[in-house]
Amino acid sequence: xxxxxxxxxxxxxxxLWTAMIVYFxxxxxxxxxxxxxxxxxxxxxxxLFYGALTFLWLRGLTHHxxxxxxxxxxxxxxxxxxxxxxxxxxxxxxSVLDWCADLLGAISALVVHRKLS
Numbered sequence: 001x002x003x004x005x006x007x008x009x010x011x012x013x014x015x016l017w018t019a020m021i022v023y024f025x026x027x028x029x030x031x032x033x034x035x036x037x038x039x040x041x042x043x044x045x046x047x048l049f050y051g052a053l054t055f056l057w058l059r060g061l062t063h064h065x066x067x068x069x070x071x072x073x074x075x076x077x078x079x080x081x082x083x084x085x086x087x088x089x090x091x092x093x094x095s096v097l098d099w100c101a102d103l104l105g106a107i108s109a110l111v112v113h114r115k116l117s
């Protein structure tokens with residue numbers, strides 16, 4: 001497969017993953033939600049979801065290393081906006097620690113991407 005075709009696939013996946021994160025951000029919580037399997041499980045999910053988001057965008061857009069900082073900045077802003085927004089969604093709350101997990105996931109994805117490139 002041509003490199004341009006792969007870039008299009010990665011970009012398509014990145015857009016879909018971004019839309020999925022935004023969609024789930026709008027979903028109200030529930031007072032009857034089951035307990036998580038372990039403490040801070042939500043931090044693990046934030047780390048994985050935003051790490052995957054960053055990795056997909058990096059694979060789709062990386063032509064020059066200058067774009068790395070823009071992608072990390074965009075993911076950081078999305079994570080911050082997501083947390084602020086969740087403060088207004090019923091049975092959800094905003095958390096700086098969730099945002100920190102988002103950032104750690106994004107930075108980890110950058111490290112993995114650079115190792116693979």
